Amino acid sequence: MVKKMDKLTIAMPKGRIFEEAYELLVQAGFDLPEELDDSRKLIVEAPNEGFRFILAKPMDVPVYVEHGVADIGIAGKDVLLEQTRDIHELLDLNISRCYIATAGLPDTKIDIMTPRIATKYPEVASQFFRSRGEQVEIIELNGSIELAPMIGLAERIVDIVSTGKTLKENGLVEYDKIVDITSRLIANPVSFRLKQQRIEEIVERLRK
Amino acid sequence: MLIQMFEKPLGMRDDFPSIVKRKSKLSAAGIQIMEQYGYEMLQTPSLEYYETIGKISAIADNQLFKLLDNQGQTLVLRPDMTSPIARVAASKLLKEKMPVRLGYYSNVFRAQLREGGRPAEFEQMGVELIGDESLYADAEVILLATEILRKLRVESGRIVIGHTQLLQQVLRGYGLEEAVIEKLRSEMVAKNKVAYENLIESLAIRPDAKKALQKMMNATRLEEWKDWIDETDEIQLSLYEDMFKLKAILDRNGLEEFVTYDLSFTSHMTYYTGMVFEIYGEGSGFPLGNGGRYDGLMKQFGLHVGATGFGLRVDRLLEAMPAETEQLQQALILFNEENEEKAQAEAKKMRESGLTVTLQFAPAVKAQNEFSSLFSKVIRLDGEENG
Numbered sequence: 001m002v003k004k005m006d007k008l009t010i011a012m013p014k015g016r017i018f019e020e021a022y023e024l025l026v027q028a029g030f031d032l033p034e035e036l037d038d039s040r041k042l043i044v045e046a047p048n049e050g051f052r053f054i055l056a057k058p059m060d061v062p063v064y065v066e067h068g069v070a071d072i073g074i075a076g077k078d079v080l081l082e083q084t085r086d087i088h089e090l091l092d093l094n095i096s097r098c099y100i101a102t103a104g105l106p107d108t109k110i111d112i113m114t115p116r117i118a119t120k121y122p123e124v125a126s127q128f129f130r131s132r133g134e135q136v137e138i139i140e141l142n143g144s145i146e147l148a149p150m151i152g153l154a155e156r157i158v159d160i161v162s163t164g165k166t167l168k169e170n171g172l173v174e175y176d177k178i179v180d181i182t183s184r185l186i187a188n189p190v191s192f193r194l195k196q197q198r199i200e201e202i203v204e205r206l207r208k
Numbered sequence: 209m210l211i212q213m214f215e216k217p218l219g220m221r222d223d224f225p226s227i228v229k230r231k232s233k234l235s236a237a238g239i240q241i242m243e244q245y246g247y248e249m250l251q252t253p254s255l256e257y258y259e260t261i262g263k264i265s266a267i268a269d270n271q272l273f274k275l276l277d278n279q280g281q282t283l284v285l286r287p288d289m290t291s292p293i294a295r296v297a298a299s300k301l302l303k304e305k306m307p308v309r310l311g312y313y314s315n316v317f318r319a320q321l322r323e324g325g326r327p328a329e330f331e332q333m334g335v336e337l338i339g340d341e342s343l344y345a346d347a348e349v350i351l352l353a354t355e356i357l358r359k360l361r362v363e364s365g366r367i368v369i370g371h372t373q374l375l376q377q378v379l380r381g382y383g384l385e386e387a388v389i390e391k392l393r394s395e396m397v398a399k400n401k402v403a404y405e406n407l408i409e410s411l412a413i414r415p416d417a418k419k420a421l422q423k424m425m426n427a428t429r430l431e432e433w434k435d436w437i438d439e440t441d442e443i444q445l446s447l448y449e450d451m452f453k454l455k456a457i458l459d460r461n462g463l464e465e466f467v468t469y470d471l472s473f474t475s476h477m478t479y480y481t482g483m484v485f486e487i488y489g490e491g492s493g494f495p496l497g498n499g500g501r502y503d504g505l506m507k508q509f510g511l512h513v514g515a516t517g518f519g520l521r522v523d524r525l526l527e528a529m530p531a532e533t534e535q536l537q538q539a540l541i542l543f544n545e546e547n548e549e550k551a552q553a554e555a556k557k558m559r560e561s562g563l564t565v566t567l568q569f570a571p572a573v574k575a576q577n578e579f580s581s582l583f584s585k586v587i588r589l590d591g592e593e594n595g
Contacts, residue, residue: 066493067493068492068493068494069493086399086494087399088399088400088401089398089399089400089401089402089403090401090402091401091402092402184402188493189399189488189494189495190488190489190492190493190494190495191493192399193366193368193468193488194364194366194488194490196428196468200426
């Protein structure tokens with residue numbers, strides 16, 4: 001059998017997490033291009049390491065990895081909890097730390113008859129309320145979730161909280177903390193087995 | 209021209225002629241090898257009772273296609289082949305001959321809940337070796353599966369082997385509660401190393417045990433399993449020794465470089481009771497197939513016999529197989545009314561010599577150039593020049 005240096009495709013989340021994740025790889029000693037000159041590029045090569053980065057929306061990283069078009073990827077635990085995909089979760093990178101919580105207007109209670117929850121995370125939200133024995137109606141939104149209680153669409157929201165500043169500025173308070181979130185290194189099950197040595201080596205270097 | 213769209217149910221696919229052709233080659237090659245190993249091909253009905261096959265098969269309830277028959281009984285479209293074959297073996301075949309070797313090439317149905325990219329109906333081929341509890345039966349099915357891959361020229365394949373019973377014994381050997389073992393096992397099934405390591409960290413056990421368990425999801429060689437085996441435990445020791453015997457057989461057959469031994473590799477299917485394995489290949493992002501020993505399933509049919517086998521996914525094998533390079537010779541004869549008899553004779557002669565010939569009445573073809581370009585050879589018997 002010939003051992004060839006396979007190119008490794010890494011799915012990276014665009015936006016806020018990207019910088020942090022990229023910095024982590026640089027700190028682990030990987031020889032990556034200094035600057036990503038053109039932020040509109042969707043595919044970036046790192047020839048010295050044999051890496052190819054694909055830049056995807058954070059919610060889509062596990063999709064690329066599950067289908068095997070990316071070998072490994074960096075995804076937030078929030079996305080992994082929401083989607084339950086068939087992937088290996090290899091390492092907690094301890095970056096982009098935040099948590100998912102419920103929030104709403106101060107001193108309000110959930111409507112008993114038709115409790116309505118607005119969220120970007122319908123799966124996480126419905127599991128949380130079910131675990132407390134409450135059946136709720138989930139309203140799925142794609143952004144600016146804080147609006148929902150302010151204009152009467154829902155009594156509670158389930159959303160990511162990192163500093164709590166956004167909640168405060170909009171007059172909302174946090175009610176229950178649901179789960180802590182960090183970014184994780186994930187791998188496609190087939191890639192993990194075919195390129196196990198290489199992937200484990202990356203895990204070890206990032207662990208330090 | 210506006211093309212009207214007629215849609216198919218979610219997850220259902222059409223196979224176009226080129227795929228059908230590749231599939232028929234694949235099935236012929238696979239069936240030939242299974243038969244050469246002494247397996248007899250079996251076909252079972254597409255519909256089964258929900259009460260038996262639906263419940264016994266390891267496929268989640270919400271993935272079953274259910275319907276009612278005219279008596280009001282709930283039926284399912286078969287979601288796998290292992291349980292129907294166990295049903296047949298339990299009710300009939302085993303009385304005649306033991307051990308029994310059965311092979312299949314069949315479509316199975318699993319409803320898709322989320323998005324596209326996954327078929328709801330797909331073909332599987334595989335074997336079941338029922339009535340043999342020895343490791344030689346386990347070795348035989350692994351060798352047979354790899355033989356099929358070799359024949360299909362699937363490259364850089366890899367097999368991962370675990371052992372569900374040994375894993376269970378090892379975890380019990382650490383004195384863990386059943387509920388904790390179940391949790392650890394489910395993190396292994398979910399391939400969630402982060403949650404597994406956190407769970408181990410939270411356990412109140414000896415530091416050296418903790419350290420050993422932390423590494424359990426990292427093993428790739430059978431020798432490494434030694435770190436977790438309790439050598440004073442006879443069951444563990446004998447299962448571990450059997451794995452070495454299995455490995456020796458696989459190594460002797462040239463598989464040494466292709467097998468990963470991972471004790472933490474296990475299945476959500478609870479009926480597996482011994483060695484379990486999964487096969488991967490370059491070109492498909494999903495496993496090509498899996499198998500293992502499932503004595504537990506036979507018990508559900510009231511039989512206390514051993515059984516082992518595997519299933520390969522035809523759709524994924526197609527992705528992992530090298531693309532067809534040889535262009536098949538496809539001849540076209542275009543004829544007109546005048547030359548019809550001559551064209552028939554020519555086609556007959558060519559077909560007898562083994563060629564594929566399409567006979568087409570020329571005036572019925574509107575775009576003749578485009579149509580002709582689909583063939584490797586065009587013979588014109590319609591009064592026009594060849595060329």
